[in-house]
Amino acid sequence: MLELFAFVGLPYAAILICVAGTVWRFRNDQYGISSLSSQFLEGKKLLWGSAPWHIGILIIFLGHFIAFLMPGVWQRLMAVPLLLALAEMTGIAATVMCLLGLIVLFYRRLTSARLQKSTHIGDFIVTALLLAQVGLGLMVAGGYRWGASWSTGTLTPYIWSLITFSPEISVIRDMPIVIQAHVVGAWLILLVLPFTRLIHMVSVPLQYLFRSPQKVVWNNPRRNNQAVAARVTQESRRHFLKAAFGLSAAGLLLSVGVLDKLGRFFQMPGLHHDEEANLLETRLRRLQLTAEEKELELERLRSDYIYVAKLAELNGTVGKYFIDYSMRPGLAFRAEDGWPMLLSAKCTHLGCTVGNQVDASGRILCPCHVSYFDIKTGMPNEGAPAKAPLDRIAWVVRDEQGNEVATESPRGSRTGRLDPTLAEGYSLFIVRSLSAEA
Amino acid sequence: MKQPLVSTLFDFIASRIPLHKLDVRHMITEKEVPVHRMSWGYYVGGLALFFFIIQVFTGMMLLFYYEPTVSEAHESVEYITHFVTMGALIRNLHAWSASFMIFCVIAHMLSALAMKAFAKPREITWIAGVLLLLITFGFGFTGYLLPWNQIAVNATKVGLASIDQMGQYLPAALSHLAEDVRVTIQGAPAIGQATLSRFFALHVVILPLMIFGVIGLHVLSVQLHGMSPGIEDKPRRKDKFFPIFILKDFKEWGIAFLVLFILSLCLPFDSLFPYPLLEPYNALGSTPDGIKPEWYFYFVYYPMELLPFWVIIVVMTFATLGLFAAPWIFKGTSHKTMRWIASAIAAYMIVMTLFGENIYHAIKG
Amino acid sequence: MLNTFLLLLTFLIAGSSFAYPEFQRFSQNNSGRPINCAMCHANGDGPEGASRGQIGSLTPDELNKLNAARSAFAPGVPIQSPILNAFGNNIITVIGKTKFLELRAHPEQLAEVYGYQSDLDSDGIADAQEYLEGTHTLNNVHGNPMKLFLHNLKTFRLHVILIVLATIAGFYGFSHLLNGFAASSNTKSSVERYP
Numbered sequence: 001m002l003e004l005f006a007f008v009g010l011p012y013a014a015i016l017i018c019v020a021g022t023v024w025r026f027r028n029d030q031y032g033i034s035s036l037s038s039q040f041l042e043g044k045k046l047l048w049g050s051a052p053w054h055i056g057i058l059i060i061f062l063g064h065f066i067a068f069l070m071p072g073v074w075q076r077l078m079a080v081p082l083l084l085a086l087a088e089m090t091g092i093a094a095t096v097m098c099l100l101g102l103i104v105l106f107y108r109r110l111t112s113a114r115l116q117k118s119t120h121i122g123d124f125i126v127t128a129l130l131l132a133q134v135g136l137g138l139m140v141a142g143g144y145r146w147g148a149s150w151s152t153g154t155l156t157p158y159i160w161s162l163i164t165f166s167p168e169i170s171v172i173r174d175m176p177i178v179i180q181a182h183v184v185g186a187w188l189i190l191l192v193l194p195f196t197r198l199i200h201m202v203s204v205p206l207q208y209l210f211r212s213p214q215k216v217v218w219n220n221p222r223r224n225n226q227a228v229a230a231r232v233t234q235e236s237r238r239h240f241l242k243a244a245f246g247l248s249a250a251g252l253l254l255s256v257g258v259l260d261k262l263g264r265f266f267q268m269p270g271l272h273h274d275e276e277a278n279l280l281e282t283r284l285r286r287l288q289l290t291a292e293e294k295e296l297e298l299e300r301l302r303s304d305y306i307y308v309a310k311l312a313e314l315n316g317t318v319g320k321y322f323i324d325y326s327m328r329p330g331l332a333f334r335a336e337d338g339w340p341m342l343l344s345a346k347c348t349h350l351g352c353t354v355g356n357q358v359d360a361s362g363r364i365l366c367p368c369h370v371s372y373f374d375i376k377t378g379m380p381n382e383g384a385p386a387k388a389p390l391d392r393i394a395w396v397v398r399d400e401q402g403n404e405v406a407t408e409s410p411r412g413s414r415t416g417r418l419d420p421t422l423a424e425g426y427s428l429f430i431v432r433s434l435s436a437e438a
Numbered sequence: 439m440k441q442p443l444v445s446t447l448f449d450f451i452a453s454r455i456p457l458h459k460l461d462v463r464h465m466i467t468e469k470e471v472p473v474h475r476m477s478w479g480y481y482v483g484g485l486a487l488f489f490f491i492i493q494v495f496t497g498m499m500l501l502f503y504y505e506p507t508v509s510e511a512h513e514s515v516e517y518i519t520h521f522v523t524m525g526a527l528i529r530n531l532h533a534w535s536a537s538f539m540i541f542c543v544i545a546h547m548l549s550a551l552a553m554k555a556f557a558k559p560r561e562i563t564w565i566a567g568v569l570l571l572l573i574t575f576g577f578g579f580t581g582y583l584l585p586w587n588q589i590a591v592n593a594t595k596v597g598l599a600s601i602d603q604m605g606q607y608l609p610a611a612l613s614h615l616a617e618d619v620r621v622t623i624q625g626a627p628a629i630g631q632a633t634l635s636r637f638f639a640l641h642v643v644i645l646p647l648m649i650f651g652v653i654g655l656h657v658l659s660v661q662l663h664g665m666s667p668g669i670e671d672k673p674r675r676k677d678k679f680f681p682i683f684i685l686k687d688f689k690e691w692g693i694a695f696l697v698l699f700i701l702s703l704c705l706p707f708d709s710l711f712p713y714p715l716l717e718p719y720n721a722l723g724s725t726p727d728g729i730k731p732e733w734y735f736y737f738v739y740y741p742m743e744l745l746p747f748w749v750i751i752v753v754m755t756f757a758t759l760g761l762f763a764a765p766w767i768f769k770g771t772s773h774k775t776m777r778w779i780a781s782a783i784a785a786y787m788i789v790m791t792l793f794g795e796n797i798y799h800a801i802k803g
Numbered sequence: 804m805l806n807t808f809l810l811l812l813t814f815l816i817a818g819s820s821f822a823y824p825e826f827q828r829f830s831q832n833n834s835g836r837p838i839n840c841a842m843c844h845a846n847g848d849g850p851e852g853a854s855r856g857q858i859g860s861l862t863p864d865e866l867n868k869l870n871a872a873r874s875a876f877a878p879g880v881p882i883q884s885p886i887l888n889a890f891g892n893n894i895i896t897v898i899g900k901t902k903f904l905e906l907r908a909h910p911e912q913l914a915e916v917y918g919y920q921s922d923l924d925s926d927g928i929a930d931a932q933e934y935l936e937g938t939h940t941l942n943n944v945h946g947n948p949m950k951l952f953l954h955n956l957k958t959f960r961l962h963v964i965l966i967v968l969a970t971i972a973g974f975y976g977f978s979h980l981l982n983g984f985a986a987s988s989n990t991k992s993s994v995e996r997y998p
Contacts, residue, residue, distance in 0.1 A: 082961055232986055239983030246976025250969045257965030258699065264523040265499055271521060279521070283513050285855055286718065290509035293721060321722060327628050329722060345724075350599035352592060352725040367727045368596060369743060370802075385743065519944060526944055681984045689977045696970045700963055704955035706944035713939040714839040717847050727837040 006184050007158070008167045014191040021194025045108040051241070053101025059094040060137070063087065063148070068159050071152040078149040086256050087148040092141050093252065098134045102127065122196045129192065133185040139178050155183070300325050304432045308332050311397060311418075311426035314340060319356035319364065319375070321345065325432055329353050330393050331364070332428065333375050338420055339406070340428050342393035343378050347371060349386035394434035400425035409434055454562045456662055465661040471683045472665060472673030479549030480665055482542050484687045485694055487653070489539035492698065493577075496532040497642065504584070506638040508631045511586035512718035519708070530702035536578065538698060540734045543574045544787065551764070552780035554773050555666035561765040563663065566656040568761045573649045578732055580641040586634065589715035592729040594637075595629050603747045630721070670773050737787050740794035744801055823903075826934075829910035834937025842940070843891030850886040861885055876901045889923050890930055890940040897921070927954025 067074045078084045106127050109115055140147055154171045161168035172180065193199060271279070300306060300323070308322045314334035324330045329345040331354065345354045352368035359365070363372040363381065371384035378389035397406045399422060406416035418426065459465070471480055503522060505514040518525035547567060550556065556564035583594045598620050605616035625632025667673070677683050708716055714726045731739050742750050760767060768776060790797075831838050841847035845856025854860060861869060865885040872884035872892070878899035882892050895903060898916050906913050914931035921930045926943040928936075928950050939945040956963060 080961075236983040236986035239979040239986055243976045243979035243983055246972045246974070246979060248976075250973035250976055253965050253969035253972060257962050257969060261524040261527060261962075262499070265525065265528055266502065267523060269521045269523055275521070279513075279517065282516075283510065286509045286513055290507075321724075323722060329724075350596040351602075352596065352729065353723065355724045367725055368592070368729050678988075682981060685977050685981050685984070689974060692970050692973045692977070696966055699966055700956070703959050703962060705948055705952045708942075708944045709938070709946055709948045709951050712837045712937070713942065713945050714837060714841065714847060716942075716945070717839075717841065723848065726839065 003169060003173055006180070007169045007172055008162070010184065010187045010191075011162055014187040018190050018193050022199065025194050025199055045104055049101045049104030049108060051101070052097040053105060055245075056094040056097035056101060060091060060098065063091055063094075067148065067151055068156050071156040075149070075152045078152070082256065084146060084149055085260075086252075088141065088146065089256065090252065091148065092138070095134060095138045095141065099131075099138065102131050102134060106131070122192075125192065126196045126198055129185065129189050133182065133189060136178060136182040136185055140182055143178060144176065155179075158183075296323055297327055300327065305396065305429040308342070308395070308428040308430060311340060311428050312424055314428070316362075316375070317358050319343075319345075319358065321356060322430070324393055324430060330430075331356055331375075333358070335376070338418055338423065339414070340395055340397065340408075341375060342395050342408075342428075342430065343373070343375065344391040344393060346390075347386055348380070348388040348390060349384075354390070393430060396429045396431050396434070397426050398429060407431070407434065453559050455659065456559075459662050466680045467678070469661065469664050469679035470676040471679055472667055473675050473677055474669050474671070474673045476549070476553055476668045477673075479546070479553055479555075479668065480683070481687060481690055482546040482549055483660075485690060486539055486542035486546055487657075488691045488694055489535045489542060489698075490649075490653075492531060492535040492695075493539060494646070496528050496535065499528050500532060501642065506584070506634055508586060508634055508719075511584060511634060515585045515587075526706060527702055530705070530707050531698065533707035534698055534702050534705075536581065537732075537734070538694070540574055540578055543571055544734070547571055547761075548780045548784050550666075551783070552777045553666055553668035554768065554771070554776045555668065556765040557666065557769070558765070560659070560663050560666055563656060563659040564765055565762060566652050566659065569652050570649065570656060571761075572758075573645055573652065575734070576645050577641065577649075578734060580637040580645065582732060583634065583637045584641065586719050587716050588719055588726050589711060589729055591629060591719040592725050593731050594633070596729060597731060597735075598624060598629070600742065600747070604751060607748055607751070628721070733791055736794045737790040740790055740798050743798055823907060825907045826910045826913060829913075830934055830937050833911070833935055836937035838937050841888070842934070843887055843894065845886055845888050845891075856886055856888075858886060873900070875899065878902065888941060893921060893923065893930070926951060927958075 078087065109119055109123065109127070144150070154175065158168065158172045172183065189198070193201070306322075306325070309320050309332055311334065314320060314332055316333050316335060319331035319333050322330050322332055324344065331343050331345045333341045333343070335341050345356075346352075347354050347366040347368065349366065349369055349371055352366050354364050354366045354373060356364065358375060359372075362376060363374050365372055366386065369385040371386035372381040373379065373386070373390050374381075378392060380386040380389065392408075392410055392412055394410045395408050396404050397416075397418065399405050404416065405426065406414065406418050408414045471477070500518065503514055503518045503525070505511060515529070518529055520526070522528075550564065550567065579594070579597065583590050601620040601623070602617050605613045608615060621627055623633075623636070624630075625636050665679075677686075712726075712728050715728060738750065738754065741753075768779075771779075827838060827840065827842060830842065839847045840849040844850055846854060848854075848857070850856075850858055858869070868883050868885055872882035872887070872895060875882045875895055876899055878897060880899070881896050884892055884895070887895070894913070894917060897918070898906075898913075902916060906916065914935050917931045917934075919929040919931050922928065923930055924939075924941050924943040924945075926946050928938070928946045930940045932950075933940045933946060936947050938947060944951075
């Protein structure tokens with residue numbers, strides 16, 4: 001019964017009384033249709049209260065009306081998560097603006113004796129109603145999120161059922177009490193509208209916001225100067241208001257378009273366990289590679305001989321990379337006479353690693369600055385950026401039993417001999433005692 | 439009568455750092471900015487500051503995920519690019535903004551040169567500015583190594599190896615000195631974990647501390663002395679620094695952010711490199727093709743490829759010293775000549791940066 | 804232990820021998836961009852060697868997959884060769900090994916035969932196109948810069964519109980702030996202007 005009154009009786013009564021009351025006001029009290037401006041009594045706090053309140057409430061009205069009048073369009077827009085978030089954030093920001101504005105206005109009424117002279121009991125009722133309504137709106141927005149989206153399926157049909165004279169309260173009956181209170185509050189405000197200063201809504205003085213200042217011409221020079229000064233102040237205030245508009249819009253758009261991204265940067269990326277496993281595997285491989293490098297280094301610090309390759313594996317067309325005693329890459333080749341040739345692969349120009357493919361004229365290429373090095377002598381080509389030859393690296397060849405059969409010193413002097421018939425069993429080593437540092 | 443040295447020094451410092459002007463009213467409300475055909479130069483420095491601020495913020499964000507070890511650095515950068523929400527955006531912002539910042543710093547220096555902004559009493563502003571230029575290059579060089587991919591490590595290797603080259607011009611007894619210097623910078627005979635740690639420390643702690651200090655000095659002395667007049671003639675008018683100039687600065691920052699953001703969102707910095715260069719650095723394999731430093735080093739890189747090394751050393755030493763000494767070298771030079779000098783340098787930089795590679799290939803065949 | 808490890812390492816650094824270098828050579832010449840085996844192979848140094856994604860490191864299970872892939876002569880057989888990456892596998896799946904071997908003489912036709920439908924890294928540039936342009940088919944931040952830019956501009960159009968709007972609004976705000984300051988600092992002179 002109570003529900004029927006609150007959601008059907010009250011709305012119709014409110015609409016009826018509102019329409020009738022407004023007509024009555026227009027007939028009997030036409031000049032009273034205003035907000036009863038008190039700017040000349042107190043201006044500063046009025047600006048800080050009135051501007052946020054009016055800007056905020058206009059934005060909120062716009063949002064509510066679009067949702068009620070064009071639910072289809074609105075719903076399609078709200079299906080885009082970003083727009084939904086944008087709408088909700090705008091709504092909440094505007095509500096907070098309203099609330100702060102109202103509190104300033106209320107405080108202003110309470111603390112100025114001058115104002116209280118022109119304050120009626122109706123003003124307090126209106127303020128209390130509006131405060132309650134805005135507060136409830138904020139609670140709805142905070143407690144039942146994404147109202148911009150769910151309202152089109154619940155509250156909009158209810159309003160339309162009232163407008164089409166087929167009241168349907170089943171949707172609203174089961175809604176949380178806060179939302180119901182918000183709806184009832186709306187009807188109550190509509191009810192008192194014609195009898196309070198809220199009536200100024202029907203004259204919608206939107207041009208207040210952006211009108212140019214009125215020009216007053218005085219004959220008295222002093223008053224004239226004051227008037228011009230006031231006009232200029234007003235003009236600059238108009239600019240500042242627009243500036244505030246522009247900048248807050250920019251801030252809002254930025255926070256949606258840019259800052260939300262930056263914020264999400266810190267969240268843990270929700271990875272599928274397959275992705276997680278792949279990532280971990282890659283990382284593990286890298287760690288293993290590093291460990292292998294460290295082992296190589298350790299080996300070079302500990303052992304006097306480092307294995308390079310089986311002599312038989314080597315050839316004169318593709319060099320085999322190895323790591324020398326100072327952890328720099330070297331290249332191993334085998335000359336036509338069957339003897340190994342070991343060169344440093346560190347370019348003598350700027351230290352790039354030289355390639356291992358031997359070209360037709362027996363040269364290898366450093367790709368960084370295009371120097372060709374002859375593999376027999378290590379010499380760079382004429383005009384190459386590199387001037388010095390690649391260092392030769394000393395080596396030892398051992399047979400299967402581990403006996404040294406041949407060596408070469410860093411200066412290229414060879415000792416011993418290689419038996420081609422036993423070449424299969426030969427292994428090539430680099431030697432610490434013969435390396436350039438030693 | 440000859441003044442004692444100490445009092446000359448005091449006079450010099452007192453006129454260069456006029457601390458008696460150090461009050462907010464003087465520096466903010468009374469400061470004015472002349473408006474004339476060169477006044478675009480006044481904005482470039484602010485723009486460089488803006489990109490630096492972006493660098494600070496995006497850099498701190500990247501620090502949340504980056505791991506400065508040879509085994510993890512590359513993977514962590516890949517993780518940022520491909521898995522962290524908007525990680526690619528942040529990384530691109532950092533990369534693009536770095537390039538923009540360096541461009542603005544160079545343009546700022548050239549415009550200051552063209553406006554003879556270093557003239558007395560602004561010598562300290564200028565010297566701080568030259569230091570900032572060097573620190574900025576230092577940021578570029580150290581930051582380039584951190585992703586630890588092929589191009590990063592190999593380009594750094596090439597850059598550091600040019601220190602070795604100086605050894606050949608030293609007397610025999612000192613010829614190892616150059617290599618010692620390089621090894622000290624690298625922290626090890628070969629580029630590796632030690633180098634990465636050092637460059638990381640430089641890039642995220644030491645250079646930022648330095649740049650904050652020098653920016654403070656630079657901006658403070660700009661505020662104390664006001665903007666340099668820039669041209670000989672009277673300016674068309676003068677704008678108040680606050681709020682007019684500041685607001686115009688902000689408008690420009692807005693445009694800069696728009697361009698930077700769209701670029702970073704849509705054009706990955708990595709797409710400008712051949713992909714083999716983006717693979718993790720392989721200490722044991724061969725160096726891939728196409729190793730080059732960043733574009734802002736082209737003006738010294740390509741001449742280095744073409745000319746004997748000692749020419750580069752001589753020219754670079756004189757250029758750097760000349761930059762520091764500009765206030766005294768060009769003391770009597772007219773504004774017009776300064777504009778010619780600055781234009782010549784700018785022309786050289788533009789040609790080398792845009793066509794350096796073509797010139798190199800044309801000469802080397 | 805150390806010996807096996809060393810053996811492994813020598814394989815690892817042998818590198819740079821490749822299976823079908825015709826395609827790599829063509830892509831490189833066609834685009835002018837240096838590329839390597841990572842275009843189609845799991846390992847940037849090609850399939851031979853003993854590190855990850857190379858023949859020397861395969862488990863028995865992976866060897867089975869490799870053999871299955873090697874006998875996928877007809878198109879349409881889904882394969883998972885451990886030495887190929889997703890693009891390499893997809894080439895064999897789509898055109899079949901027989902056709903692939905034929906194309907070695909005409910590597911420029913691979914793009915046409917493979918078709919322009921597949922975009923494995925969904926960066927807006929078809930795999931075949933990336934093959935012609937020498938960019939990576941499996942890395943969505945790698946591609947022809949201009950095409951990548953235009954594609955991302957479309958993907959992120961909402962953000963682009965938002966930031967453009969924000970900039971316009973900010974400009975409007977700053978301009979009016981400037982005018983406001985100009986107006987308020989003119990108070991004095993205006994008073995003198997209207998005597």
